[in-house]
Amino acid sequence: MKTYSIVVFTFLITTIIQAQQTIKPLEEFHNDPYGADVYYKDVNGTLDKYIGTWKYDDGTHYFKITFSKVAGAFFNPNNPDIPTRYDYLKTAFIYKHNGVEIYNHSENATYPYDYIKGDGISSDNVLSLSYTEPSPNGLRGNFANVAIVYSENGVNAPTITWTRYDLPVHTILYADGNGNYPVITPFVIPENMTLTKL
Amino acid sequence: MKRICFILVFSLLCITGCQYNEDQSFSELQDAVVQGRFKVVDYRSIPNVMNHIAWQHINLIPALEQQMAITSNDNPFGTIDLNMIRQVIFEDNPGHGNYTFAITPHEHVTGSFANLVVVVQDGVIVRSYINNYIPSVTHILNYGLTFNEQFTGQIKRYTLEDIGANGTTTAFTGGNGTAHGTPVAIMTLEQGGLTNVSLTPNCDDGDGAGNTGDSMGNDGDTIGSGTGSGGGASTGGSSGGSSSSGSPNPFPDFSCDIYVNTVEYCCNGPDVFIDIICSEVDNVNQFTGGSTASSFNQNTPTTNTAPCSGDDVIVINPPENPCANTDNKIAALNAIMNNEPFKTKLQNLLNDTGGDVEKGVEFNLTTTGWETEEFVGDEMGIQFPDPTTSTYVTMHMHHDGLFPFFSAQDIIESARMFLASGSSLPVSMLVTSQNLYAFVANNETDLNTLMNRSGEGQNYKDFIDIFNRLTHKDAIKQLGCELDLTQCNQEELFNLVEEKIKDFMAKEKTGMKYFKAVKQADGTYKWECIN
Numbered sequence: 059m060k061t062y063s064i065v066v067f068t069f070l071i072t073t074i075i076q077a078q079q080t081i082k083p084l085e086e087f088h089n090d091p092y093g094a095d096v097y098y099k100d101v102n103g104t105l106d107k108y109i110g111t112w113k114y115d116d117g118t119h120y121f122k123i124t125f126s127k128v129a130g131a132f133f134n135p136n137n138p139d140i141p142t143r144y145d146y147l148k149t150a151f152i153y154k155h156n157g158v159e160i161y162n163h164s165e166n167a168t169y170p171y172d173y174i175k176g177d178g179i180s181s182d183n184v185l186s187l188s189y190t191e192p193s194p195n196g197l198r199g200n201f202a203n204v205a206i207v208y209s210e211n212g213v214n215a216p217t218i219t220w221t222r223y224d225l226p227v228h229t230i231l232y233a234d235g236n237g238n239y240p241v242i243t244p245f246v247i248p249e250n251m252t253l254t255k256l
Numbered sequence: 257m258k259r260i261c262f263i264l265v266f267s268l269l270c271i272t273g274c275q276y277n278e279d280q281s282f283s284e285l286q287d288a289v290v291q292g293r294f295k296v297v298d299y300r301s302i303p304n305v306m307n308h309i310a311w312q313h314i315n316l317i318p319a320l321e322q323q324m325a326i327t328s329n330d331n332p333f334g335t336i337d338l339n340m341i342r343q344v345i346f347e348d349n350p351g352h353g354n355y356t357f358a359i360t361p362h363e364h365v366t367g368s369f370a371n372l373v374v375v376v377q378d379g380v381i382v383r384s385y386i387n388n389y390i391p392s393v394t395h396i397l398n399y400g401l402t403f404n405e406q407f408t409g410q411i412k413r414y415t416l417e418d419i420g421a422n423g424t425t426t427a428f429t430g431g432n433g434t435a436h437g438t439p440v441a442i443m444t445l446e447q448g449g450l451t452n453v454s455l456t457p458n459c460d461d462g463d464g465a466g467n468t469g470d471s472m473g474n475d476g477d478t479i480g481s482g483t484g485s486g487g488g489a490s491t492g493g494s495s496g497g498s499s500s501s502g503s504p505n506p507f508p509d510f511s512c513d514i515y516v517n518t519v520e521y522c523c524n525g526p527d528v529f530i531d532i533i534c535s536e537v538d539n540v541n542q543f544t545g546g547s548t549a550s551s552f553n554q555n556t557p558t559t560n561t562a563p564c565s566g567d568d569v570i571v572i573n574p575p576e577n578p579c580a581n582t583d584n585k586i587a588a589l590n591a592i593m594n595n596e597p598f599k600t601k602l603q604n605l606l607n608d609t610g611g612d613v614e615k616g617v618e619f620n621l622t623t624t625g626w627e628t629e630e631f632v633g634d635e636m637g638i639q640f641p642d643p644t645t646s647t648y649v650t651m652h653m654h655h656d657g658l659f660p661f662f663s664a665q666d667i668i669e670s671a672r673m674f675l676a677s678g679s680s681l682p683v684s685m686l687v688t689s690q691n692l693y694a695f696v697a698n699n700e701t702d703l704n705t706l707m708n709r710s711g712e713g714q715n716y717k718d719f720i721d722i723f724n725r726l727t728h729k730d731a732i733k734q735l736g737c738e739l740d741l742t743q744c745n746q747e748e749l750f751n752l753v754e755e756k757i758k759d760f761m762a763k764e765k766t767g768m769k770y771f772k773a774v775k776q777a778d779g780t781y782k783w784e785c786i787n
Binding site (some may be wrong): 089090091092093133134135136137139140142171173175178180184186188190196197198201203204205221222225226227228229230231232233234235236237242256 | 639668672713
């Protein structure tokens, strides 16, 4: 009975808090100052068409990525002063080079870095993701943006074109709290691909 | 045989050289006698003083005759130098006197020095104490640890009597310089002379003076530079507030002369003496008892009352101006711009902004001066070393191929450096061809919070993602050029990114203040607080 009461109470509090928060379309996220008490929600379902598994295979490079939507996540979960919440896509992916598996990043990996994630809706069919790749110690010093453009013709399976824009690399490297340094070796996943939905 | 001869000759030369220099330094000290206030004394001529010191360390000093070096376990500040003892003479009252001993800092003690003072009245030891002198950051950046007749900063006084006769200590805990117990008094010496005394170490007594809990100099209590007080008098003092009524004031706030004297001689580091000699009346009060003297030796600080306690105290927090009380930080930044070795290194970085490699310099303060270490990041990258307590300033340069702003990694690394640094105002500076930027430590609690939240693992990556998203990506998106960065107007982009970084720094409470310096028409840079 006690446990039941706690669950109900928590549910009510959560509901009340969420009810008080302003909801705006995810498309408007970048317009507001940082830290706004707003839930940027995918009210238009723009992210939904990307959900699922997509594959690219040219014989040398094999890349399979699965998008799933996370709803109502805190934008900065480490800072309780920032109430902003949002919807975004997270990913799991496998990359093989000439049949040799290089990356196999599961959503439920023990060190679950969101290497590729995003919510940047540029237009109805264009999405921007933040991007980096795994490394032996999980730390990367180089980053990129990926633009994915969705298209479908109603006959064949939908496709996305994948274009990566690498950001300038900082070459003075700092250790993290455990004394580990990031690596800045070049990314290995192809920067331009067309993936087909499975 | 040849080698032995060489060593013998070399040793003789060294001994001769040392002797010569020690004689020279003695004569320098004797010059002070001409001023009628000091004379050099041999430790063998003051057995009562030496016995007193020995008694205070009775279980710690094996033999008085053995150039009594108190080891690091005994004295957190350093080793008492028996070669240089000077006596302060009071002509009007010959029975009164101070014996000031230089203390050679331990190697791990950087950024401060100490004197041992034994106060004698008519041949009787009245008290003894150690003054720990912590120069202001502005002083350090201007002059390093050189004290040519000048000192600005904080003085913490510890009574020696707190070291029990059985060798147990109450004032000096930690034993290796990491913890010094509770000082009985703290004062600030700014340009113009003595300022206020705080007798309530962990509580802001509202007098505007420094507080022990404020290691980041937030209240601007260490501002000031290069006050000239040696030989002559730096009399008087500011009158901004006072300690609580009835509290003893071991540093009278008026009519005090401050004598700063550095003696350098071979085979050892320089000895620095600071003597604060107040008017004869005050000296008498200090030396001969009465309320001031009798309560001065207490080893528990007098507790101040309001505004730190009491239920009826109403605290009103005005809207915080993020750039209030940043004068001391701007003074520190200006000192970096105007003094070596910073000035040349900064210019070198500016000269290289057109290249394609990132560069950095770390400035460490040692007992022998500033040591610099330079880093060049090629395409393989270079690992910047972990900061240490001696790291006071870091600079790094973003070449024109990088965004001309601090990165998320720079923010975290600056916080890490600030927390490790022994400086009260550590500085992290960014050099770009556009402008200069700097972070200066401001709030230790917030720095720790930032590191706990974002210092490692997934949280570290989240911090980078959030920063990049909020600043660069959102700016690019706002300008509508996210699919082709070459279409972005660079000036518009940089202005927008700068605004977004300012917003981010304001909301994140990183524990550091954010400054920018724009190049003026005359080629100089002018620092201003951004947030």
